[in-house]
Amino acid sequence: MYLRTIQTLFALVCVPACVGTTGGQVIDFDAAAAGPKDANGEFVFDIELTNGTRWNVDLTRATLHVGALYLDDSLPVSGAQNTACILPGAYVAEVTTGLDINLLSNARQHFPSYGHGTTLGVQAAQVWLTHGDVDTIADPNPYPILDVEGTAALGNDVRPFVGQITISNNRSNTTGNFPGAYPICKQRIVSPIPTSVGVQPTGGLLLTIDPRLLFTNVDFGQLARVSDVYVFSDDPTNSNPNSPTYYSQPSANLYGNLKSAGTANGPNLYSFQWDPTL
């Protein structure tokens, strides 16, 4: 009590000087993810390929594991060498606990713990698709990052499909001229996603993921049939067309779409907004 009184008295001397700020704020915020607003358990939509073919897709399952989210204050110049997994500039906000997101629900699915950050401006975002250490090649978790299921139809050609994407040893790539040109973190991080989220002292970060965009230019006609379903391959090293896990166009494009950071004008698979109601 005596000590507190003394401290209080001393604190009074600080009053004339201890005013002002260095600018900005440090905040802890709620973070959530959701499917699009029109998500209600399943999506029925058309996919038009570049050759004009139009598949009708009934998507009945789409879950995605997001390991972490990061917002950065700078967006690398387009065309510039951008090969590091970590963005230049200063990271503004982060959510470092993972979440399995049902992309067919428009309900806000909250990340297990609060995000942390500052109120600096944001120009880019990263979505980390990982269960564990982003630099460790082997994924310690056997569950896939992406799990989709549905039916694709082209006229009378109806193809039930399933797809699971893991990013582990199967995505490790040691080819190329430079030893570190294809680090595993490059496979796991979707970056840089152009965004201009205004981080505020109140509210929270909402990540919206539109699963329909996962199937952009996916030609279901090239999927291999395994038993009674068509399966997206999760083995990018399999170049044998006769193999049931042949890594064909639809598998490559599904993965490519999952990894697509999009453009400033969108529409993008991943979109961020600051939601004052969170």
Place this chain on the structure above:
Amino acid sequence: MCHSTWPAQHRLRSFARNPIRIALAISTAFGCFTYLCEEAWAQSAQDEVTPPKVLTHVDAEYPQSALAKHEHADVVLAVTVDADGHVSKTDVLQSGGADLDEAAIIAVRQWTFVPAKRRGIPAASRIRIPFHFAPPAPPPEWVSAPPDAETTLPSKMAAQQAPAAHRASPTSSKSAQEVSDTEVTVTGRLVAPYRGASDFNIPVGELRNVPRQNATEYLKLAPGILLTNEGGEGHAEQVFLRGFDAREGQDVEFSVDGVPINESGNLHGNGYADTHFIIPELIGSLRVVEGPFDPRQGNYAVAGSANYELGLDRRGLTAKYTAGSWDTQRLLLLWGPSGESTHTFGGAEVYSTQGYGQNRDAQRATAMGQYEGKLGANGSYRITGTAYATHYHSAGVIRQDDYDTGRIGFYDSYSILLHQAVKPGGDASRYSIAADVETRKGNTTYSQQVFVIGRDMRLLEDFTGYLLDTQLPLQSLHAQRGDMIDLHVHELTLGARGASRLTGTALGLEQQLELGYFARGDIVTGTQQRIAAATGYPYMTDTDLTSNLGDVGLYADANLKLLPWLRLQGGVREDLFAFQVNNLCAVQSVAHPSPSTPLDQSCLSQADRGLAREPNQPASTSSIATLPRASMLVGPLEHFSYSLSYGKGVRSVDPSYVTQDVKTPFASVVAYEGGVTYTNTVAGMSFVGRSIFFQTHVDKDLIFNETVGRNVLGVGTTRTGWVGALRVTGTHFDESANLTLVRSTYDDTHLLVAYVPDAVLRSDSVYISELPFSMNRHPVNAMVGAGITYVGPRALPFGQRSDSIFTTDVTGALTWTNFELGLSITNLFGARYRLGEYNYASNWNPPGSGQQPSLVPERQFTAGPPRGIFGHFAINFQGT
């Protein structure tokens, strides 16, 4: 205070018993007042020198051999009074005959003095004392003698006759007055003229008893100082001064007896100043100038300068052993030969501690020696040697969120938690020798000094954990290996300084002009590598520089008294800074690499498309800085002195910024201030109070960058603030208190500069008294002291504020004859406080932890020490 602990206690021994001692004590207080007043206008304007004052005297006996002649005679002695107040040399200027000469010499050699002082610093002096010998008068009538003096009256009368016979011998009631009728020549050193209210000339005196861990902490006797240390006991303290984050001295010019401490070219910070080689007990006084107002101030005097004046009051051999918390032990030996000045001494210490919490152990050993000799009647020389070596560890920073979740304890270290192969810490050593001479010829005083300093340091620091070692495409695949910095610096400094001060009379007043120079050359090698936390091996070289740095400065300083109450002083200084830098690791990336040159190799030998080049890049340049300084001191009112000061200072550039022929980007400071000083004495207590308003502007400030572990050049900043300081000194006590309020902002955004404190309050108090009992007929003296620090919440990045700091250190000691037993408690209330607080990105989740990295700014802190209890025992042999 004017005296060290034991002399003061000796003085107090018979304080209550002897009215003469009371008179002496009061007069001593008067002496202290005079001493402190020298900081202010009233004294400095009139005379910066205080002559010696007789403290105790022994009467000269009229020799028996002369009684027969029954003659009167005069003897005039020239007496050298050392800075410790003792007579060291006598010369007969006028003889009265061999017997009388000898009688005068025997008597005067037993006199003691309050030594002469220059600007509050004890100094040797030479005075002229005439004696007049007259034969004893006839015995008085028995009836006039007091009853209790019957049997001794004749001898008493004889004894009393002698002082009455020599006119220079003061009577008891005047014993402490100045020797006003003698010619006084003070042979101490020149001191720089008082520059205004921000010129703090601080005799340490009794305030040395307040617990302090090292020499840097003596800076707290000056206003506005906050010291932090995230690097460990062998790492220089980070100094915050009047709104400056001077880091480890980059913005404060440090010196000891004029020998520079700042290390030019040190990779950890250009101007890094480690004062740990100074044994605190050997600090006699401290001059802190808070601002660049003196033309003698050179490189790094941006926030100001601090010069330690070494000295040892206590003569004889002193041994002191300290032990206490955290297995701390310290053995100190000091010796000051009797009859020599306070500037002749030796000292050595050995220290070890396990430190509080984890990974804070330290060991060090220090030795210092100085000899001061006379050069004729008007000169002296000093030779000083120092040696210092230390090995230590440091806990580093703690993330607040990790502490909140219980992952790590308040006093813990990530290096222990994460089992890192190499722990943060370092090694340092410093060896130096300096020699200086000062002599006076006619009305000019000349001084010269040379110095050689060898310095090595290794520093292992980690501010960010596993954040910076990101995978690059040209590297072999790797996870984060750790961000620990392993920095090595080796430096050899050669230098000299000199000055001549001409004193003359104009306008009926004394005027002075001083011309001087300063020169130093530094040969520096510095490397900084990154250490893999798992193995302790260096995996990357950040920097590898060899530098030859030169700094030659000239100055002129005029001290003009236009009126008895008006003085103008100042001048200009010009420094040429020369840089020859060879960057041995200039090429760290290539525009069009080939697979044969992966970036795992730090210092590449290829630039573009395989074209060969060597990895080094020499660069040289030079620049001249012109630094005007001026002060006006006005003192028309009794007790008050007003000052206005202006000055421009400079900090040379870090060698890593040097490019060929490009003028080095000096950081310049322009400072203005107005102050008033009040001095007075009331009831034997002296008061010195100051009030100062100041503003400083730095065009390129240093901003802390955690990724490189040091400050880097940033934008301009401005500081505006107020300082209040008070020192009250009485016979039994000494109190120093100060408060600094400052607002420090960036010029472009007008936002606050992070990390610097807005408010600093400091109090140092010591009370000394004789206890009401004695042991074996020797009195027991007691001393209690306290140091209180309050630092207001500091601004942190992103609108944050740190916690405030409030600490109280107390001490107490008992002294009996030549023994001293003491106890000190630091952080008396056991406050758990954050000494340093930061807000930046770090990631202490190593690869494989399964945790995603933290990449955004988060609060980090270094823990201040908890309560510590230390006891000490000291004994003095053959001391005075």
